[in-house]
Structure formats: structure tokens, C-alpha cells
Amino acid sequence: MRLKWLRNYLGITLGAVLTALALNMFLIPNKVAAGGVSGLATVLHYLFGLPVGMTMLALNIPLFVASVKVLGAHFGINTLFGAAALSVAIDVLAPYTPVLTHDLLLSALYGGVLSGIGMGIVFRFKGTTAGTDLAAAIVNKLLGVSIGQSLLAIDFFVIASAGVAFASAELSLYALISLYVTSKIIDLIQEGPSSAKAFIIITARPAVVAKTIMEDVGRGVTFVQGRGAYSGTCREVLLCVVHTSEVTRIKELVYGIDPRAFVILVDAHEVLGEGFTRGKF
Template identity: 70%
Template structure:
């Protein structure tokens, strides 16, 4: 499949999944989980106007302002994403069942499904405009960080929903949904942590390196370091292994040096020999 076609198919699937999450869990239960979609949810319950149309009304001028302030990097992908997201929400609304009216379940499952959808959109280099673009514009004009601008925008939308719907609980549930969505987006984009990185400080660096190379069959890198207290030059070993090899590597390290200092940390993605290909096959 052509790369561009694959990109737009992936974006579209993500958009449909995210739109389904709004219609199935968030909009019917007045959970305004931040962003333009959250603002549109509030306006929808006040006016009855379709959520997708409201989002488009906000996103189109925002898109052109983004082009003017940020340049053409916000191009066809963003315009397509914003339009397709709005259209999908309104087209799917009559056919999407509301699975639950429980606010906690709606917030959690709405966050999960929405996160999966938006994660796919971002993974395929798409964008749906909204507060992400607004935050980028604020950053460009006023120097406020994108993260702070996004947080402020989401806070304003959530607080507005709590005031309009006269329910602080709805604002709290929306906050849960925002948190869940952000975590799932990261998970979809980066993948689950299936590898571990070892940093090993030892008096037997070559012996342990040989064990890693020949008994576990993993690569190892020597890093040059210096003790902060002693000032002595030290060699630090860096090695990445799968989770199934963690216990074996620990055993090998402490068989060689019981005083070794070992740091084990999660690795979200590893590209290269022995792991995922750095360049996906066509």
C-alpha cells in the first residue's frame, strides 16, 4: 500500500475511534474532557447544536490563524483531521449506542477509547487542530510553553463545564478522562514497555560484558565515567534486554561482582539489531 494512502487510512481509523468514544461515553454524560471537543460538548447541551459543527466553527478559523502564525507545517493533514473528526462525530452520533450512564465508567472508557483513537491519529502523523494548535499559537506569540497552554485550556474547559452544568463532580470526572486519554495516547504512540535498560557500574566490567555478549547474546556498550567523590575513572556498562532476560542478567552480574551498582529502567521503544527494525519494511 502506498505510504501516503496508509497514513490517511490510519488517521481515518483513529478519527473514527475517537469520534465513537465521544458519542458513546462522553457527550451523552456531559463529560467535557477538555479541548475543543469538551467545549463543544458544553455548547451542545446548552443549545442542541451538533457537536461536530461546533468543533468545525472553532477549528476552521483556528487552522487559518495557525497557518499565518506557525507557517505551512500545519497543512493538509491538520485540515483533513479537523474536518474528518467533526464530520465523523455528527455522522456516527445517530448510530452509536450509549453503553453506560455511570459517570465513572463513562470517564474511564471514554478516556481509553479516545486515547486509542487520538494515539492512532498522532502515530500516523495526523492532527485534529483544536487546543493543541491553539497552544502552539500561544507559545509562538507569547512564549508560554505548549504544555502549560494546553493545561490552561483544558482547565478552563473543565471548570466551565462544572459551572454550566452546576456539578463539580462532572469537572472531576472530566479530569479523570483527560488523564486516562493522555496515558493511552502515549501507550499507543510508544508501545508498551517490553524492554529494560541496564546501567552497570562494576569492578569487573570486561567479565560482565563477556557474559552479556556470549551468554545472553546481547550487545553491550562501554561508557566512560568518573566517580564524583573519588575522582577515579570508571567504566559504565549499558545494555538493553527484553523483560524475559532481566532476571538472568541480574544473576550474571552478581555472580561476577556482588558489589556491582545496577540501575534498571523501562525502555518504551528499541530500534536496531536484535529488536525492532529502525526503518519499517515497505
């Protein structure tokens, strides 16, 4: 238990350091305020000369207090630790961190990628860095606006404010690119790369299709009971997860048996179990 606790805090610290490097090397020096508390702190840094890390901490503390009062004390020490670790890392590393580029597009892209990796690691180890996530949760509780819409509105406000403060719509556009890249990388770190595909197959010959897939490809198939909403017809739906290299073979087998089969193919992230990665929690 203690080892798992230590691993989580080391992971949160690593993620915070990577995020701090992204801000110091790419985003802050180029005035790319990609939403969130870090974006707002970047704006305040250039307007009033305030240190970004401590400004973030100063903004996060009242947010944390308000969230505890409105939402209850379920955020825990991990949130406080993550927010503090990021704030300290930004200010401590700033004097020693080189600025790698002043090209705005490169800054937005590489800053977004590195920030996404860092934030993804923080989330992966059950931490957060507080910030606009807490603000969005408060808005959701008080006004009933969804968390996704609240986050979008808050980030848009921060990015728009940066554009006004820096008198540059172009900087806001680059900030949007960085925000988008960060969100995609966070999802990738959280879910893992799409190394597999999931087939959902509706066919008039489910038993034959399932037997053929199991014998010819060596993949397991699960029968799921389904009923058509319009026709009311009950039939077995096939669920099968395969490696990407096996997709074409599965399609050939299914349509060779039933040319009228209805097939849905979706990405499957972090598949755990027999024939794939063994789960470790």
C-alpha cells in the same frame, strides 16, 4: 510514495472514527467534557443545542488560521484533514451510535481508553486533530509559556467551564479521569508497550560484566564513555537492552561479579534491531 500517502490518510480516518465513537458512545451523552475543543463543543452542545462535530470544526478553523499567522504554515494538510475527519465523523455517526452506559465512571474510563486509541492512531500516522494543541503552540510563541503548561491550563479551563455550565463539580472530576486515561493510552499507542528493559550499569569491572552478559544471556552490550562530575574519574558505562524475562538473570550476574555496582533499570519502548522487532517506517 502514493501508497504511503494513502496509508497515512486511511490511518488518520480510522483514528478519527474511533475518537468519534468514544465521544458519541461515552463522553458526550454523559456530559464528560474531558478538555480540548471536543470538551468545549460538548458544553456548547448542551447549552445551545449546537452539533458537536461542526462546532469543533468552527472552533478549529480560526485556531488553524491564527497558528499559520503566528507559527508559520508548517502544520500541513494532515492537520486540516484530521480535524475535518473527526468533526464529520462525530455528526455523521451520532444518530447511529448507541450509548453504552450512563455510569459516569465507566463512561470516563472507556471513553478515555477508546479516545486515546483513536488519537494515538491519528498521531501514529502523522496527523493531528488541531484543537488545543494549536492553541497551546500559539500561547507558547506569544507568551513563552511551555506547551505542556499551556495545554494543562487550557484543558483545566475547559473542564472547569463544564463544571460550571453543568453545575456539577463531580462531572469535572470524571472529566479529569478521562483526560488522564486518554493521555496514557496515546503514549502507549505512540511508544508501544514496554516489552523490554534497558540496563545502565556502572561497575568497577565493566569488561568482566559485559563478557558474562554476552556469554550467559546472549545479549549485546555497548560501552559508553563516562566521567564522574565530582570525582573526575573516567570509566566505561555499560548499556544493555533485554527482554523483561531476562531482568532477574542480569541482576544476578551483575551483582555476583560486583556487589557495589550501580545499576539503572528503565522501560524501553518499541525496541528495533537485532534480537528485537525489525524496524518498519
